[in-house]
Amino acid sequence: MSRRAGYEESWDLTYLVEQLRELIGRDLELHPELAEELEDTLDSLVLRNQRLRGLQRMVNAEREPDDLAVLRGALENMDRELMDRLPMLLERLRAAMQ
Template sequence: MSRRAGYEESWDLTYLVEQLRELVGRDLRLQPELASELEDTLDSLVLRNQRLRGLQRMVQAEREADDLSILRHALEDMDRELLERLPVLLDRLRAALP
């Protein structure tokens, strides 16, 4: 992605998502509340990915700086939220392992 977008994906977030991927692939027995939290987090990750792809397309199309800024800020906000939520969720999922 072009540096003009002013957005760099967080390596910390990437690391946490990889940990989540490993746990989700295991045989988890989740309480309904934890399953709902996991589903909400996965939905957020899908939305984040869609926004990131949209930002990439906008950069390639050389869209207006204001448009890029709005999407970049939305991604940064989402990343901050996920960086807060994921460690707690990972701990709860690890505790649910048989």
């Protein structure tokens, strides 16, 4: 995968998240706490994507293993956090849409 493709994919994800934010904000009347949780999760998804792209750039630049390990660890922690949060968030969003 070229760096250009990675950048375009990152921009595309950010754009899609912004569209989702707009759609949810306009069409759904969510409880403020749920709306905030959703917003935080969308921010985390964009940040995760940026970290992943950063890791790919570091690998391509043949950075030091310690530098890669730190970024990989941060990415893995973020993945665990998202995997903990997303199922409950999805359940709450489904309930709010009924």
